[in-house]
Amino acid sequence: MKNIAALQALLSSPKSIAIVMHQRPDADALGSGLALAALLKQQQHQVRVIAPSVYPAYLSWMVGAAEITIYAHGRHEQVAAVLNHAEIIFCVDFPTLDRIDEMAPMVAQTTATKVVIDHHPTADSFGDLVFHNTQAAATAELLYEMIIALGLQSSIDAAMADCLYAGLMTDTGSFKHPNTTAQTHRVAAQLMAHGADVAQVNRQVYGSKALNSLKFLGFALCHRLVVYEAYHTAYFVIKAEDYEQYQLQTGDTEGLVDYALSVQGIVFAAIIKETKEGIRISLRSVGDVPVNIWAQEHFGGGGHKNAAGGISYLSLEETIVQFEDLVKAKQEILNPHL
Numbered sequence: 387m388k389n390i391a392a393l394q395a396l397l398s399s400p401k402s403i404a405i406v407m408h409q410r411p412d413a414d415a416l417g418s419g420l421a422l423a424a425l426l427k428q429q430q431h432q433v434r435v436i437a438p439s440v441y442p443a444y445l446s447w448m449v450g451a452a453e454i455t456i457y458a459h460g461r462h463e464q465v466a467a468v469l470n471h472a473e474i475i476f477c478v479d480f481p482t483l484d485r486i487d488e489m490a491p492m493v494a495q496t497t498a499t500k501v502v503i504d505h506h507p508t509a510d511s512f513g514d515l516v517f518h519n520t521q522a523a524a525t526a527e528l529l530y531e532m533i534i535a536l537g538l539q540s541s542i543d544a545a546m547a548d549c550l551y552a553g554l555m556t557d558t559g560s561f562k563h564p565n566t567t568a569q570t571h572r573v574a575a576q577l578m579a580h581g582a583d584v585a586q587v588n589r590q591v592y593g594s595k596a597l598n599s600l601k602f603l604g605f606a607l608c609h610r611l612v613v614y615e616a617y618h619t620a621y622f623v624i625k626a627e628d629y630e631q632y633q634l635q636t637g638d639t640e641g642l643v644d645y646a647l648s649v650q651g652i653v654f655a656a657i658i659k660e661t662k663e664g665i666r667i668s669l670r671s672v673g674d675v676p677v678n679i680w681a682q683e684h685f686g687g688g689g690h691k692n693a694a695g696g697i698s699y700l701s702l703e704e705t706i707v708q709f710e711d712l713v714k715a716k717q718e719i720l721n722p723h724l
């Protein structure tokens with residue numbers, strides 16, 4: 387594996403290490419970051435894990451989650467101190483620094499060796515040592531391969547295996563998205579051999595929903611779903627008042643977009659969400675509908691070919707118009723038979 391000898395050399399003596407994941411971390415970012423932290427701690431490194439913003443409550447079972455420093459919780463100075471003190475900064479599950487928002491300049495200006503571990507398509511990767519593989523279904527898959535290449539497989543315990551398995555499971559939609567490969571299944575099998583409790587991870591991630599979030603799902607399907615059959619497109623518009631009415635927490639709209647994509651004949655789905663930071667857009671597609679390019683072109687974002695996101699600073703109404711214009715402009719891709 388390219389760069390692995392350099393990483394091995396870097397880690398050959400105890401170091402002060404910061405692990406940074408993307409904002410609003412998902413199970414892959416969090417699971418990979420925490421598994422890496424546990425591994426490095428075993429190797430006598432001093433490790434701190436930083437998240438730009440809060441992680442979903444259904445991931446709080448992950449080993450070390452409680453010790454994560456969350457920048458958005460007023461920990462600006464603490465985060466700056468950790469980053470400035472670090473000799474190595476691992477950047478996990480994001481390809482460009484804008485994914486860590488306000489923390490971007492703080493990471494960029496440090497003298498630490500930046501090690502990127504990621505699987506998102508990108509034109510310009512940053513970092514001194516880059517482990518980047520868009521064929522990996524999840525960062526967790528790539529990280530597992532790195533651990534093997536480093537010769538540290540015997541260090542993987544059940545708690546770490548659970549974290550990595552959660553990343554694999556969620557980034558593949560439970561091993562059903564087209565990013566799922568034979569290698570993904572091999573890594574999953576290895577993680578089970580290392581003690582990953584598949585039923586328990588499933589239950590914690592998918593089977594521990596707050597009742598209000600399920601009621602919200604019913605409401606959103608009845609009142610917030612728009613289906614454009616002619617364009618093979620379906621999307622949800624989630625208003626700020628919906629968050630309040632259903633007391634939604636971070637992660638409560640996770641997976642909602644898949645319901646739009648599961649409608650018969652739909653190849654393009656979206657959630658348009660009113661948030662404090664702006665109008666967040668999540669895009670999903672099936673087949674040859676490149677939503678990462680559309681997210682980049684129209685909403686300043688990016689991601690994978692079939693799963694991407696971005697943000698709009700227009701009003702909700704204007705963003706919906708912009709989205710509908712996009713759908714119309716792409717009608718030949720969305721409906722080759724029009």
Ligand SMILES: [Mn+2]
Pocket residue numbers: 414415479505523524525557
């Ligand atoms: Mn990922």
